[in-house]
Amino acid sequence: MKRRDLLKAAVTLPLLPLLMRSGTALAHGAGTLATALRSRVRPGQTGWPATAEWERLKRDVGGRLLKLEPPFAQGAASPALKQLANPFAVGDNPALTQTSGWADAWTSQPSSYAVAAENTADVVAAVNFARQHHLRLVVKGGGHSYQGTSDAPDSLLVWTRHMNKIALHDAFVPHGCVGHMSPQAAVSVEAGAMWIDAYNAVTTHGGRYVQGGGCTTVGVAGLVQSGGFGSFSKNWGTAASNLLEAEVVTADGQVRIANARTNPELFWGLKGGGGGSLGVLTRLTLRTFELPEFFGVVAGTIQADSDAAYRALIAAAMDFYQRALFNPHWGEHLKFQGGNTLEAMMLFQGMSQQEAEQTWAPFLDWVRARKDCRITKPFLIATTPARHFWDAGFYRRYAPQAIVPDGRPGEPSDHYVWAGDHEQACWFIHGYQSAWLPASLLQAGQQPKLVDALFAAAQQWDFQLHFNKGLAGAPANSIAAARDTATHPQVLDAFALALIGAAGAPAFPGMPGAKPDLSKARREAAAVDKAMDALRAVAPDAGSYVSESDYFLRDWQQGFWGSNYPRLAAAKRKYDPDGLFFVHHGVGSEEWNADGFTRKG
The missing domain is CATH 3.30.43.10 (Uridine Diphospho-n-acetylenolpyruvylglucosamine Reductase, domain 2)
Structure with missing residues (x-):
C-alpha cells in the first residue's frame, strides 16, 4: 500500500x-x-x-x-x-x-x-x-x-x-519424527487434486487404499480439513484421522510443515477444523492401507402400503441394521422417502458376495413375507474387485450406467462422477441440515423412539441416514485416531449422520434462464426444518457435520466442533491473529461481519 x-x-x-x-x-x-x-x-x-x-x-x-x-x-x-x-x-x-x-x-x-x-x-x-x-x-x-x-x-x-501432483511412499516418516514414528505406506497429494486423482494413483494403479470422500470431484484438501467421510469410514476412519503431515502457508506468508511433532496445534486444527480458517494447504500426506479383495454393493427399494406398514418396515430395518450391519464392514445409507418408501444403497468391504447375501437374507425374507410391503426395485447384491472400484475403464466396459465421464476432448479418460452424484452439479440449495445420531438410540429400549422419529421425519421431507459418517461400531484404532482430530467428538459415538436437503436447478447470478423459485425454496426449507425437528426430538443436542450443515445454524461453534472449539480458537489466534483467513461460520469468523470485510466491535 x-x-x-x-x-x-x-x-x-x-x-x-x-x-x-x-x-x-x-x-x-x-x-x-x-x-x-x-x-x-x-x-x-x-x-x-x-x-x-x-x-x-x-x-x-x-x-x-x-x-x-x-x-x-x-x-x-x-x-x-x-x-x-x-x-x-x-x-x-x-x-x-x-x-x-x-x-x-x-x-x-x-x-x-x-x-x-x-x-x-x-x-x-x-x-x-x-x-x-x-x-x-x-x-x-x-x-x-x-x-x-x-x-x-x-x-x-x-x-x-x-496443484495436483501425487506421489506414493512405501515408508514415509513425517518431518522430525524419525525415531518417534515407524515408517508407513502413504501418499502425498497436492492441494488441488480431486479424490478421483488420488484413487486412481493409490488404488487403481497402486493397489492400496486411502480413506477419502465418496464424490470423485471433491478436493482432497477441503475434505481432509472438514473431517472427511467416505463409504468405508466405518472401518478406516475419517480422512482427517489419517493425515500424517501437511505443508501449509500461514497468514504471515511462512511455509510450515505440520505434523504430530512439528507445529502440532496447527496440525490438529487442520484435521477437521474446517477449510480456509488456519492457512492454505499446499500438500498433504495420508496413510494408505492394504486393499481388500472386494468392495460390494447392496441396493434396492421397498414400498409399504400404509403408514402402519411403513412404521413396521422402519422398525424392521433399524433392528436389522443394529443386529447385522452395525460393524466395520458396512457403509453408505438408507433413504426414507415420502410415499412410505425405503431405499437402500449400502456398500461393504471385507466380505464375499455370498456372505453379503446371507447377511441380508433374513431382512429380505421378512419383507417378502409381508402382504403390506413390496420390493419395487429388485435388490442388487454384487461385488467388484476392489482395485477396480474407481477404475473408469472397468465401468465403461461392465457398468457404463454407473458413471458419467468427463467426456471433453483431451481431458483424462479416468475422470468420472458417479451417476447418483451428477444431479448435484451447480445445484441451488433450498435447505440442508445434518445431525449425528447417538448409537444409544439403537439399544432395544430406545429403538421404538428412534422409529417414531424416523417415521415422523419422513412425513415432512425425504432424508438419509449415512452410517459411514458415524464412527460407532468402527475398530478401536480408527476411533482412537478420530479422537485426535478437531471433528466434533459426537462422531465417535454416532451410529449415523442424518442428512436432509432440498435443492433446485443451477441459479448463478446473471445466468440466462435462471429463475429460482424462492417461494418454493422457502417452503421446502421449512419442510427440511420440520423433518430435522422430528429427529432432534430424540437427539436434542446433536451436532452437525461442518461440510453438510445448515447455513443458518445459530450456535455453530458448538454445533460443528463441540468441546473442541476453544482449542481451535487458540490455534487460530496463534497462526492467524489478525484474521486474514475468513469463511462463513469458520473458526474465528464470529469476530467479523457476515461478508468478512469488517471486524465487529
Missing part, C-alpha cells in the same frame, strides 16, 4: 513506521495495521491495489494472475452455460463453483482476481499480497462448499486447481 493511500484513509501517523519495515517485520506490521483499520478493501476504495501493483503480483507468480469476469456476461453465448452439467468443467473455471448458491443465504460470485497457483511459492505470493493490501482472501480447490466458502466477490482467490 502506498503512503498517500494511507493518508487518504486517515490512518494516524504513529502507524506509518510499520510500512517502513521489511521482511518478517513488514509481514507482522501489515497484520497489525489490518487490525487497526478494522476492515478490508474493496475495488474502488482507497487502498485497493493500483494496476502497477497487480502487475507486480502477476510477475511474482509467473504470469498466473487472472482477472475474473462474471461468467455469464455474454448472455446466451456465454461458454459457461455449456459447462454446468459437467462438474469437471465447472471446476476448471475459476469464476464458477460446484454449488450455485443457497436461497436467502448466498449466491456464487467470482473474485476480482485469482492466482492460478502451480506451486507453493505462488500461494505465498498471494497470501503476502492479500495481507499487505488488506484484501479479502478466498481459497478454492474443488469448489464444493455448500456454504459458499470457496468464493466471494471483491476478493483475491488462491486457486489451487493446477
Whole structure:
C-alpha cells in the first residue's frame, strides 16, 4: 500500500513506521495495521491495489494472475452455460463453483482476481499480497462448499486447481519424527487434486487404499480439513484421522510443515477444523492401507402400503441394521422417502458376495413375507474387485450406467462422477441440515423412539441416514485416531449422520434462464426444518457435520466442533491473529461481519 493511500484513509501517523519495515517485520506490521483499520478493501476504495501493483503480483507468480469476469456476461453465448452439467468443467473455471448458491443465504460470485497457483511459492505470493493490501482472501480447490466458502466477490482467490501432483511412499516418516514414528505406506497429494486423482494413483494403479470422500470431484484438501467421510469410514476412519503431515502457508506468508511433532496445534486444527480458517494447504500426506479383495454393493427399494406398514418396515430395518450391519464392514445409507418408501444403497468391504447375501437374507425374507410391503426395485447384491472400484475403464466396459465421464476432448479418460452424484452439479440449495445420531438410540429400549422419529421425519421431507459418517461400531484404532482430530467428538459415538436437503436447478447470478423459485425454496426449507425437528426430538443436542450443515445454524461453534472449539480458537489466534483467513461460520469468523470485510466491535 502506498503512503498517500494511507493518508487518504486517515490512518494516524504513529502507524506509518510499520510500512517502513521489511521482511518478517513488514509481514507482522501489515497484520497489525489490518487490525487497526478494522476492515478490508474493496475495488474502488482507497487502498485497493493500483494496476502497477497487480502487475507486480502477476510477475511474482509467473504470469498466473487472472482477472475474473462474471461468467455469464455474454448472455446466451456465454461458454459457461455449456459447462454446468459437467462438474469437471465447472471446476476448471475459476469464476464458477460446484454449488450455485443457497436461497436467502448466498449466491456464487467470482473474485476480482485469482492466482492460478502451480506451486507453493505462488500461494505465498498471494497470501503476502492479500495481507499487505488488506484484501479479502478466498481459497478454492474443488469448489464444493455448500456454504459458499470457496468464493466471494471483491476478493483475491488462491486457486489451487493446477496443484495436483501425487506421489506414493512405501515408508514415509513425517518431518522430525524419525525415531518417534515407524515408517508407513502413504501418499502425498497436492492441494488441488480431486479424490478421483488420488484413487486412481493409490488404488487403481497402486493397489492400496486411502480413506477419502465418496464424490470423485471433491478436493482432497477441503475434505481432509472438514473431517472427511467416505463409504468405508466405518472401518478406516475419517480422512482427517489419517493425515500424517501437511505443508501449509500461514497468514504471515511462512511455509510450515505440520505434523504430530512439528507445529502440532496447527496440525490438529487442520484435521477437521474446517477449510480456509488456519492457512492454505499446499500438500498433504495420508496413510494408505492394504486393499481388500472386494468392495460390494447392496441396493434396492421397498414400498409399504400404509403408514402402519411403513412404521413396521422402519422398525424392521433399524433392528436389522443394529443386529447385522452395525460393524466395520458396512457403509453408505438408507433413504426414507415420502410415499412410505425405503431405499437402500449400502456398500461393504471385507466380505464375499455370498456372505453379503446371507447377511441380508433374513431382512429380505421378512419383507417378502409381508402382504403390506413390496420390493419395487429388485435388490442388487454384487461385488467388484476392489482395485477396480474407481477404475473408469472397468465401468465403461461392465457398468457404463454407473458413471458419467468427463467426456471433453483431451481431458483424462479416468475422470468420472458417479451417476447418483451428477444431479448435484451447480445445484441451488433450498435447505440442508445434518445431525449425528447417538448409537444409544439403537439399544432395544430406545429403538421404538428412534422409529417414531424416523417415521415422523419422513412425513415432512425425504432424508438419509449415512452410517459411514458415524464412527460407532468402527475398530478401536480408527476411533482412537478420530479422537485426535478437531471433528466434533459426537462422531465417535454416532451410529449415523442424518442428512436432509432440498435443492433446485443451477441459479448463478446473471445466468440466462435462471429463475429460482424462492417461494418454493422457502417452503421446502421449512419442510427440511420440520423433518430435522422430528429427529432432534430424540437427539436434542446433536451436532452437525461442518461440510453438510445448515447455513443458518445459530450456535455453530458448538454445533460443528463441540468441546473442541476453544482449542481451535487458540490455534487460530496463534497462526492467524489478525484474521486474514475468513469463511462463513469458520473458526474465528464470529469476530467479523457476515461478508468478512469488517471486524465487529
